[in-house]
Amino acid sequence: MSRRIAIVGGGLAGFVTYATLRHGGLTPAEIAVFGTNPDPAAVWRRRAAAIRQRRMRSESDGHCLPTTFPGLAVRAARKRRSIAPLIASVCDRYHPSVEEFLEHVGELRERFGWDESFHHARVARVRAVDGGFEVGRYGTFQHVMLALGHPGLQLPPDLEGDPRVVHAYEPHDYAGRIEVVGAGMGAATEWLNALAAGASVVSVRRREPERRPLNLPRPLFTRRGLAVFHASAPAQRTEFLRRWSAPSYPPGREWDEPLADAARAGRFRVSAHLNGADQVISATGFKRGFRHDPLLARLVDEHALETVEGWLVLTPDSDVPALTDEGRTLALAGAPAQWAFPAADTLVGAKYAARRFLRRVQGCRTR
Numbered sequence: 540m541s542r543r544i545a546i547v548g549g550g551l552a553g554f555v556t557y558a559t560l561r562h563g564g565l566t567p568a569e570i571a572v573f574g575t576n577p578d579p580a581a582v583w584r585r586r587a588a589a590i591r592q593r594r595m596r597s598e599s600d601g602h603c604l605p606t607t608f609p610g611l612a613v614r615a616a617r618k619r620r621s622i623a624p625l626i627a628s629v630c631d632r633y634h635p636s637v638e639e640f641l642e643h644v645g646e647l648r649e650r651f652g653w654d655e656s657f658h659h660a661r662v663a664r665v666r667a668v669d670g671g672f673e674v675g676r677y678g679t680f681q682h683v684m685l686a687l688g689h690p691g692l693q694l695p696p697d698l699e700g701d702p703r704v705v706h707a708y709e710p711h712d713y714a715g716r717i718e719v720v721g722a723g724m725g726a727a728t729e730w731l732n733a734l735a736a737g738a739s740v741v742s743v744r745r746r747e748p749e750r751r752p753l754n755l756p757r758p759l760f761t762r763r764g765l766a767v768f769h770a771s772a773p774a775q776r777t778e779f780l781r782r783w784s785a786p787s788y789p790p791g792r793e794w795d796e797p798l799a800d801a802a803r804a805g806r807f808r809v810s811a812h813l814n815g816a817d818q819v820i821s822a823t824g825f826k827r828g829f830r831h832d833p834l835l836a837r838l839v840d841e842h843a844l845e846t847v848e849g850w851l852v853l854t855p856d857s858d859v860p861a862l863t864d865e866g867r868t869l870a871l872a873g874a875p876a877q878w879a880f881p882a883a884d885t886l887v888g889a890k891y892a893a894r895r896f897l898r899r900v901q902g903c904r905t906r
Contacts, residue, residue, distance in 0.1 A: 544900060545674045547662045547834070548686035549574015550582055552873035552889040554644070555603050556684050558651050559893035562605035563901060567655035573662050573677065577654060580644045582688065586708040587637050590728045594634045596754065596789065601886050602640070603647055605893070614643065665838055671867045682868040682900050684892070689874045689884070690831035693823045695720065707822040713738045714818035718810075721822035722748035723786030729822050730807065731797055739806045743813055749787040755882045756783070768881060769855045773847045776878070780850065783881055784827070829875060853879040856895040868899040 544560065546553045549572055560570055578584070595601050602610045610633075635643075648654070662675040671681040698704045698720070705711040707725045713736040719729050722744040733740045751757075758764035768779065788794065801807035813819065828849025829835040835851065838844065844861055845852040853871060854860050857879040862869045870876075872892035876883035880891045 543681050544570045545672070545677075545680035545683045546570065546572045546686055547665065547674060547683065548688060548873070549576060549579055549657060550686065550688045550873070551579055551603065551644075551886065552688060552884075552892075553684070553686035554579035554648075554653065555605075555886065555889035556686055556872055556893040556896060557653060557656065558603055558647055559605040559890065559897050560900065561651040563897040565900070567652040570656045571674075571677070571680070572653070572657045573660045573674065574657065575659065575661055577657050577659065579648065579653065580641055584641060585710075589708050589710050590725055591732045592637055592728060594636055595640055596634070596724060596752075597886055601635070603644055603886065605890070614639070663834060663837075665834060665869070667842060667862050667869070672862075672869055681866070681903070682870075682896070684870050684872055684896050685834070685875070686872040686889075687832055687834060687875055689825035690828075691826045693826050694821050695823060698819060698821055701819065703817065704819045704821055707820050711820070712736075714816070715739065716816040717741070717818045717820060718743050718813055718816040719820045719822055720744075720813075721786060721824070722746070722788075723822065723824060724754065724788045725824065726786065726822035727788035727794060729820050731794070733820075734797060734801050734806060740801070740808075741814060741816060742807070742809045743811070744786075744809065745811060746785075749785055750790040751787050752789050753882070754787060754885065759783070759881050760887060765855075765880070769879075773852075777848050777850065780877055780881060825874065827874075832875065835875060847878075850878045851875060855879055856899070857883075857892040858895075858899070863899075866903065868896065868903070870896045870899070872896075 546556050553572060553574065557570060557572060604610060660675065660677065664675055665683060665685065666673045668679055671679045672683045673679050674683060692706045692708055694706060707729050713733045715738055717733045717738045718741045719726050720743045722742065730740050730742060759768065771779065798807055829839060829846065829851045830849065839846060839851065842862060844859060853876060857870045857872065857876050859869045870892060872889050874884040876892055880888045882888045
């Protein structure tokens with residue numbers, strides 16, 4: 540394969556990288572995308588459907604376009620012939636529907652020629668060689684973006700094998716008495732879903748969740764906040780990342796009022812322990828750490844890459860420093876790239892990595 544750039548991972552992080560490269564002037568013939576489903580929203584779509592998600596948690600920049608403006612609020616304003624979405628966007632309070640977001644992904648897929656570059660393949664190994672990186676059996680590429688996504692769903696060990704248990708991000712209906720393990724966005728969505736379905740719900744959690752609009756504190760999405768994060772020592776950085784992984788969901792009456800009404804009716808309560816409900820929903824998110832991803836684990840072991848606890852050490856630009864130089868680039872996007880951007884598993888985080896990857900590609904002396 541003669542293409543110069545490879546994106547390993549066909550999900551939303553890889554899709555954002557592809558859109559950014561195309562916006563930067565690269566053609567589909569220069570880029571190879573390796574994934575297991577040609578629909579870049581396939582995994583996200585399935586998980587959103589499982590928890591009956593209706594609106595995006597991300598705010599005005601929560602889209603796949605390579606530039607911040609125009610975003611989905613502009614698209615909605617044109618479609619509805621109303622300035623209301625634009626006003627909400629200015630205040631960072633525009634949350635598009637899941638349907639709008641998926642339509643947007645489909646439009647970009649066609650506009651940027653995603654299917655021309657997509658190859659149905661599961662890459663098990665990426666190895667540094669002279670002139671670039673060997674990507675599985677598909678050839679050598681000068682610049683490679685690993686957009687691998689989450690390594691799998693997390694299930695507490697004591698729940699494994701329990702026939703009552705289903706993960707929140709797997710398709711499921713609701714029994715009459717439900718216990719939801721976890722206290723983040725997925726759990727909060729499941730509380731409301733189950734209550735709306737007529738169930739009685741117990742929220743099983745060890746601590747109270749934080750209430751914030753985004754999955755991380757807003758300053759971490761700014762240059763100043765990131766500069767403080769990047770300047771921190773490794774031990775302090777891991778402490779930050781652990782603290783920010785605490786469960787949270789947004790504040791607001793749309794969450795609080797249904798829960799308060801259900802609590803008064805005896806249909807919602809909080810417990811620290813399981814109590815034998817008909818169904819247990821594990822809203823415990825995803826596995827964390829490079830060891831859970833076979834490709835990353837092999838990459839680290841074969842090249843003796845620097846890691847800190849479960850994180851792969853990256854430069855502030857999301858590059859792997861030991862394998863990136865003036866002639867080649869190995870970068871990460873999505874969940875495994877938290878060392879460079881704490882909210883790496885968001886659309887904003889995917890754009891952060893993609894834009895820096897584009898700069899590397901454009902600045903390479905062989906370009």
